[in-house]
Amino acid sequence: MRRPLFSIVIFSVIAWINDVNAAATKQSDASKFISDASTRYYKLYNKIAEETYSSADDEDFDTIFSKLTTVKRIAAELVTISEEASDYDLENIRDMQVKTALRNLRRVGELFVLGEDYFSSVLINFAALKELSTDKDIEPYLGGAYMPDQDDSSLAYYPDIQKIFQRSNDSDELKYYWETWREKNLVWSSVNFYTIIEAFQKAAKILDIPVLEFWFRCYNNKEFLREMERVMEDIKPAYKELHAFIRKELHEKYGGSVVNPRGPIPDHLFQQVREQAWQANSVIEPYFPKANLPPYDSFVAHYDAKDMINAAENFYQSLGFDGLDKEFYEKQLKEQDQSAENGDCRADIFDLTPHVYMKYCKKVEFRKFLQVHGYLGRLHYAKEKQNLPSYFFNSYDLEYPVGEAIILSASTPKHLQAIGLSKNFEFSDQILMNRLFRMGIHTMLNIPLYFVHTKVMTDLLNGTVEIERINKHYWELMVKYAGVEPPSDRPESAIDFPYNFYLDMEENHQTKKFVSEVLGYHFYRSFCEETHHKGYLHNCDFYGNMEIGNSLKSMMSLGSSKPWNETLVRVLGTNPSLSGDALLAYYTPMLDWLKAKNRESKVKIGWNSSQKKIL
Structure with missing residues (x-):
């Protein structure tokens, strides 16, 4: 017997009402959960911060938050919140604010979702990489220009070797420290770094999100690397002008056996230029003396x-x-x-x-x-x-x-x-240009490095490059984006990242x-x-x-x-994307000076392929 149309409509309406009521109940439950989760999060961190602040030991917040006992307290709460948020089916949540909140709370566990034992070992890996820069394990360079009162004690990268790069004009000395620090730390940097890469991949899998979405989690933007690449395209012409000028000055200073006038800049000298940006022995000293800077x-x-x-x-x-x-x-x-x-x-x-x-x-x-x-x-x-x-x-x-x-x-x-x-004090045009040039060296030479370091991480995380050939890949990126090469041929088994690559890696x-x-x-x-x-x-x-x-x-x-x-x-306003235009506008007087100087010098703009080999 056929059911009357009226009955079908009634049953459909009732079913729809039940679905709506069920959805409303789930949404109400979710709203209460996210409110409670927020309170729990704030309460936890405020309590730990207050303990840190009032500590007689005067330890900093980073140190306290990295301590295993504190980490266990944080992990226990945040992983619970993350798991509870994952219990809600986002398909049944209609309110976009609630849905976004749940999605964010699912990720609040971060690397803690790896479990206490695993995360504790990863924490040790992070600490070990940071300590690479402060361990005093490098023998001094014989006859080096470190300090008149320097004894024969072993040196740390920071602050000892960094100061050498700020003061020394000896290419051999700088090359020695560049190579020795990397060779000394090869095993530790490799083991700890590779373990961290694996940890990020596993955490993303546990959280059921793409690994790059997890890595760029702070920006919540799947296309973030492309925006960074557009910035690199924006600044490329200006960067090439600055690179050409610096390479010419280095070539005249150290000769063709050290610096190819048409090739990439050796990394130990590139670092020297960046470290000496505000020093008296900078490459711009003949044109803009440090003595003429404001006091x-x-x-x-x-x-x-x-x-x-x-x-x-x-x-x-x-x-x-x-x-x-x-x-x-x-x-x-x-x-x-x-x-x-x-x-x-x-x-x-x-x-x-x-x-x-x-x-x-x-x-x-x-x-x-x-x-x-x-x-x-x-x-x-x-x-x-x-x-x-x-x-x-x-x-x-x-x-x-x-x-x-x-x-x-x-x-x-x-x-x-x-x-x-x-x-x-009177600021003349020459003094303003002096200040601007030194700022420009510091800023424009570092931006390509930040990009290369970011790309190395993303290429490793998403499997674009195998971990066994990461050193070769790193130098391909450095030559392509920064016009920088290693000081000498390097083994493919090496890991030639600078010390600051490892700092605060967990925070991207x-x-x-x-x-x-x-x-x-x-x-x-x-x-x-x-x-x-x-x-x-x-x-x-x-x-x-x-x-x-x-x-x-x-x-x-x-x-x-x-x-x-x-x-x-x-x-x-209407142009909210990442762009290099403002940076270029700021440094326009410096870039105009560079273009004129490079035309006068007839230097090559850009660089040829590196002749250094990654064996």
Whole structure:
């Protein structure tokens, strides 16, 4: 007997209502879960940060968060959250915010999902790679130009050998340290690095996401490497001009047996140029002497560390940011007990939740003055996100390019004169070019390295290149993108990455540096356009502009609750993609000078293939 049409409709409606009710119940459960998960996340990290801050040992946040006992506490909670989020079927969740939250919470376990024993071993691998730069295991070069009072003690890469690269003009000495450090650390670097690659691949598989999506998780953008490649295409012509000029200077200094005037630059000399960017023996010294630079450190000689923090805080308040509150200054800010008087020291910052902490370095110099402006950008960014749940608190690492843009403004002669730091010093065009050239060497020579390091990791992770031929692949990329070759023939079994390749690898530090530099200039140009700045971009100061502050706060408050491009739109307007255009605009006077100089010298622009062999 056929069922009446009316009955069929009734049963269909009832079934639909039941489905809707079931879906609503699941969505309600999911909403409650993500709210509870956010609370659990914040509570965990705030508690550990407070313990770290109040610790009598004065250990930094990174050290505490890397301790096995702390890691176990974090892992136990985050893996649980990740597993609970995975229990929800995203197909049954209609609300896009809830669905995105669940997707983010699934990944909160990160490498912790490998399990306690496995992750503990990976933690040791990360620590071992970081220690490669500080282990004193390199014998000094006989007759080297390190220091007059240097004894025969073994040297560490940082800070000992790094200082040698900053001061030495002996190509053989630099080549010795370049080769010896890599040969000394070959076994340890290989074993630890390869284990880490495998760990990332396994974690992505456990989380059931593509490995590159996991690697670029901070940016939440599957096409991120392509955006980076477009930046490299943008800056290639300008980079080739700078490369040609530097190669010519090195060729004249060291001769054709060391530097091929038409080939790539040997890596030990390329590193020398980068390390000597602000030194008196830089390759640009004949044209722009260091002695003619402004006496930057004297500008802040009357400051103490707290004065530098106050000056940086004044910059943010001039943009309309609320001041860091009384509780922060009384309970969440303190001086580091040890400030590395003879080396470098950096502020120690906790900004994983809105409840921020900062342990500041007491060293006073102009470079620290600028760094503090960047540090406070991280604190203010976290404060602007204080109403966001934990699963949207990540901000695509945009706090770093924001800090870079502030630093670019705070370092301009215009700003230094406006706040009275350089009131008795006159900045001539020649001095401005001197400053710009040294900044350009530091920035434009590092960006290709950040890109190559990122590409090496992605090619290994996704299986584009076998791990057995990674050294050959590395040098192919270095020649292609940076015009740099090894100082001598290298074995294919070697692993020739520099020491900074291994630093903060778990945070994808090389990509972070690339984005920070490129977007920092992009933000800066956008802000300068908003102020209707006239003249050279490298002397634009947007201090005191409330509209810029409003744009920044609008972006900051989003965290990662909106996609990458929608977030950048708040500051960059209709062109939110990564681009090298702003960087080129900033260095236009330097690039014009380079083109004219290269035409006059009739040097080759670009480079031939390397003649060095990877055996």
